[in-house]
Amino acid sequence: MDIFTKLSETTDYSMRELQGIVTAWVLSGAFDRGKVSSSDGHVEEQDYTKQSVYSLLYALYRSVGTVRSDTGVPYEFTFNTWGYDWPTSWGPAPTSADDPQRFGRNAYSGLYHFDAIRELVRTRNGRVHIVEMGCGTGAGADHVCTSVLPSCTYEAVDMQLAGVKTARRKFVPKHRGRLVATHADATKLPIDDGVADIVAVCETHVTDQGDHMTEEDRKFFRTAKRILKPGGFLTWGNAIPDKAWQPSFDFMESIGIEIVEVADVNEEGVRARHLDQARIQAYCDQALAKFPAFRIPVYGPRKKSEAELAMKNFARDPGTRLFEDMRTRADTYKVVLARKR
Ligand SMILES: C[S@@+](CC[C@H](N)C(=O)[O-])C[C@H]1O[C@@H](n2cnc3c(N)ncnc32)[C@H](O)[C@@H]1O
Incomplete structure (x- = not known):
């Protein structure tokens, strides 16, 4: 075996x-x-x-x-999630030191720390729709729905049935319809075009092959673009080969996703x-x-x-x-x- x-x-x-x-x-x-x-x-x-x-x-x-x-x-x-210690320049930490999974929570809170996302959320009175590609057990989705964006709706997607079943058992019921967990490959999502205000990607296992992008990587970003509303945000955190970032950015730009801001949290990750x-x-x-x-x-x-x-x-x-x-x-x-x- x-x-x-x-x-x-x-x-x-x-x-x-x-x-x-x-x-x-x-x-x-x-x-x-x-x-x-x-x-x-x-x-x-x-x-x-x-x-x-x-x-x-x-x-x-x-x-x-x-x-x-x-x-x-x-x-x-x-x-x-590996996650990271909360960067001091981002203000007070959103987690407490006795939380065993605080670094994972930080990684999810950090996806929404950008001023441009805060402004979008403010103008929509918090009612934004998020699709997460590669949600694992849905722990981060639960954290976001509970503590980061308590008025959002959220569809959490992963290719792993075991992760999605944990999400449905542990997290989905408490959000009373605001959180949905979907078992699907993120490159072939059964989600309509232009529905998401924000697509979230947290340590999803893509773009980790170094200086070349795989077919899966390209399909992944094309799908993110397809399901985003015009002007919608893609927020993406991960530790990947340093040389993989630029080809990913170049590809995203080539399909009409513009890079707005990049924060380096490697020191905090270590x-x-x-x-x-x-x-x-x-x-x-x-x-x-x-x-x-x-x-x-x-x-x-x-x-x-x-x-x-x-x-x-x-x-x-x-x-x-x-x-x-x-x-x-x-x-x-x-x-x-x-x-x-
Ligand atoms: C390191 S785990 C992170 C999980 C979750 N985001 C977290 O932080 O706990 C990477 C996840 O990406 C998912 N994943 C990788 N490629 C995927 C794809 N093409 N479609 C859906 N999920 C994918 C894996 O199944 C796995 O659950």
Whole structure:
């Protein structure tokens, strides 16, 4: 069983199924050397698919359920977001220091920190319609509907059924019709043209291939443009290869999306990863303890340490490859405001 490529984005695996998958993966340790670098958790691009990895992560987050943060605060892991420490130049932080998922919340609040968005929201008395492309579990959508834009309507879209089901279970009911969670590939959205005042993109796994854009990347931005109203905003935050930003901007400009403002929050992103390190360790400890397969002699402990390193690398934890990429600015975290002409 190859957990990095074989799971499906259209399946929401139960805990029982996850136990079987993890056991098969542990036993496969008898035949393979593993895909996770033992020095820094790196997994080569061609060795995983986002369809498989996020399917596993969202099923894991749901199955593990409530855990305790490093400081003892109970929470369910739902923000699949690196996020950043709130930049001091943006004013008071919108989150408190004891919130285990504050950096993810900051990343979502930060999408709306731009004056131009504030002005649009003011003129519309807060009644703006947002479409989010790549919403994960909908944790950010919930945060925005609750604390950032309490009069907005919001359609949150992700290709992962497990994430969308978490959104429908945990967040959609409390917003009484204002929040809708849609299972779809953002490049083929079942959403009409020109409906969104704002398209939000938070750490969606696109434009991360370096200096070239993929066909998926191009379709992604064309879709964002299609569903935006004329003059509508695209607000986009992510840490991607530094050399991927300009080709993305050039492409967006070429299809009629103009770049309005770019904020670099990389330093704050690196700081967040340091501040989040103890929580990520606490999460790995509690999540991996739920899988008896990791206690199988010889292969169990080996695969457990592989799983822990991979989880930490996907979280850009200090010491991992993805953390180093951000620290050295090979990857940079930026928050971008763009506008459909
Ligand atoms: C790093 S996660 C971030 C999730 C969420 N925005 C958050 O911050 O918690 C990246 C997400 O992008 C989604 N994604 C990537 N490509 C997508 C696409 N073409 N259509 C829909 N979702 C996509 C993945 O399924 C995954 O849930």
